[in-house]
Amino acid sequence: MSRSQLAGAQAVISIPRRETSLQGRMELNQEMARRVLTTSPIPMKTKLLHQIGLSLYNTSHGFHEEEVKRKLEQFPGGSVDLQKEDSGIGILTLNNPSKMNAFSGVMMLQLLEKVIELENWTEGKGLIVRGAKNTFSSGSDLNAVKELGTPEDGMAVCMFMQNTLTRFMRLPLISVALVQGRALGGGAEVTTACDFRLMTTESEIRFVHKEMGIIPSWGGTARLVEIIGSRQALKVLSGALKLDSKKALQIGVVEEVLQSSDETECLREAQEWLQQFIKGPPEVIRALKKSVSSGKELCLEEALQTERDLLGTVWGGPANLEAIARKGKFNK
Template sequence: MANSLLKTSPSSRTKVLHQVGLSLYNTFHGFHEEEVKKTLQQFPGGSVDLQKDDSGIGILTLNNPSKMNAFSGVMMLQLLEKVIELENWTAGKGVIVRGAKNTFSSGSDLNAVKALATPEDGMALCMFMQNTLTRFTRLPLISVALVQGRALGGGAELTTACDFRLMTPESEIRFVHKEMGIIPSWGGASRLVEIIGSRAALKVLGGALKLDPTKALSIGMADEILQSSDETKSVEEAQAWLAQFVNGPPEVIRALKKSVCSGKELYLEDALQNERDLLGTVWGGAANLQAIARKGKFNK
């Protein structure tokens, strides 16, 4: 029986990884999503806005500038709604996450944090945001965090949910959780280890280090430092940077992202099987046939 379970487990993991809308936690884990949603609805303020362009690049904007784009309860709910919308955007290829008014995000709105003071409240919020951000990381879209201004606490965690991080010259990423007497709880610590390694992550978290663009670039937290700190110009730079990686048919870009997710999260045998299945969705397709017809011009 044990051997049978071991053999079937990887294929189950594949289904879990690519089933749209699947959550990490449910009632089996003591997580009651509808109850959490009712609680979060009690903390209004700000919005999460999504603009989808015909180019296949979306812009997700955290909009609560009076509080440095801190997440209110309603914004957390709206983030989940936008993630669901992106899951169903079949023409999409990439998404940029940014904050309004040249600031990324300062994390959670303290009004909500103060009201949700029990360990049970903290665990429920943790599971809700881990569900949301894990679904975001698994989107078949190449994602970029555009860090303008400061990304603090939960805002820093959100940057780790993106495939890449671009920073403007005067920006900063800082995991301030230790100074608040807590640890990252939206999946930020686990993803940070994956991005920069365990030793560097321990320094960043343990020291609540301020990562300016140069420092972030040197440890692998940032992928590039943009030239402009101007809000509009930096968005344009980020769009141009992302465009080089999403140039191509949506079905190909989305399959590429799915295959990378598989390689990152699954056992090797299962990832290879999934790569084979994804190939079957594009081999002999329009993009493939057009490339062959060009007779190798893609090599130039």
Template sequence: MASLLKTSSMSVRTKLIHQTGLSLYNTSHGFHEEELKTKLQEFPGGSIDLQKKENGIGILTLNNPSKRNAFSGVMMLQLLEKVTELENWTEGKGLIVHGAKNTFCSGSDLNAVKALATPEYGVALCMFMQNTLTRLMRLPLISVALVQGWALGGGAEFITACDFRLMTRESEIRFVHKEMGIVPSWGGATRLAEIIGSRPALKVLSGALKLDSEQALNLGMVDEVLQSSDGTECLEEAQEWLKQFVQGPPEVIRALKKSVSSGKELCFQEALQTERDLVGTLWGGPANLEAIARKGKFHK
């Protein structure tokens, strides 16, 4: 029997997807993370707040309302800290990301942008935020971006790192990078092309299109337009929407997310091996045996 369970060793790329606390970049890439972190500390303002609920749903809040929840340097650092915390939240099943005071995020704080306006800093910031949002995307949590008000620039990029996106009727998504003389730098162009296709993505980016809720829904960029516009009610509606996908034991929901992440990012054989490994952690386990017993009762 043991011979049937032998599998080839996991590839480096497979390990990278499923290990926690591991950066995409290191000094071999010319990236010195600690130096950049020291520099980002010079730009305070706002906060990233995280609430982990007993039902396994986390609420991540971008909180800098005086600047439409734009990311300060300190907020970028805090986001990485919260993602690391979520990587280690073994009871977690879902995550909702939203902005304070009825708006999502307007990108980066211009004070930090102006002070870091060199190609070297631009690439370093790019690598830092790509790392953070890729790790958020790979979390074994089913994630939802709740877009109220504006999701502009980096805010528009952020929502592409979540599994699903919900909008209110009055909200707007816009990739304004072209008008700033740059391209998306947090992984947003790559993820957008994967979500809606390369041709629609090129139109959205090159036209700096203003996408209202109906347009975003038609493009397949968002999954549903919410009924409410009130901040508190929207958050409650988003949680109810997410609950349909996170019902069940955390180990099952987390394994499902890992299997889909592997299928998206790994080659076919590596993804199949990941699926085998995940089956090995669940088959014959408590949730599986309980479900079998429950189904048996239904058929009597």
């Protein structure tokens, strides 16, 4: 932002002083953000929403990322592994099988590291997220949950994971969650951050948060509503609707139920399924995904401008010129 824009924004967001309670500060920050977005030029709004590496929360929201990282480092166990194939497909594996691939604090940190790596993988086109040893993920490691028991700790982890999964969702890669076994709690929320979901026959997705006396906190509610609508989401989140593979397919949570339940074979099936979306050069697939993300998150005018800008990155490029030359041969 230029100095003149900053000065203008500061002038616009002159707000009466409120009491300095936590609630008052949160309301003040929300009002400041709303006014900046509603009065800023469109390119600035688009940049705020889509800049690579931009977090939803920062110190103005009471979120201190380095402090949260230091707390999460205290809870080791498991790993988040990334394998990048020559085909342009990445395979992200949640690997903590002794605890049904529950997220330890260290795994949460590693997930962010892998997202940053994927943001910079220019040859990438697609991504499969799965769990090790025939199960997806049971959510958060309860050892960490017990130790991070204060509302302040809960809010901090919430903001950390919302930041991470929003960046994941905005990756310029077409992503699919491969659900084997159970995806519970936070694991179920992770599946909603993917563009698509596939399940094996005996698998299930369960938002068990209500049973734990909480609600989804990694962005799962908002994303589930977008996927299946508010009425169906309310049924699922309340536990009234159980998502086995048959019901999940019926209401549109998943795209397909795979034939095999074998770990190696269903991964092969998922890779074959994903291939239909990623045929073509990386720069085109990535621009396509960015354009769809803009259409989903921005208002029409902003999305159209983003589409225009993205077109400028591929129009007249190698893939475009090659396609024109190839089509020209058939028109003779």
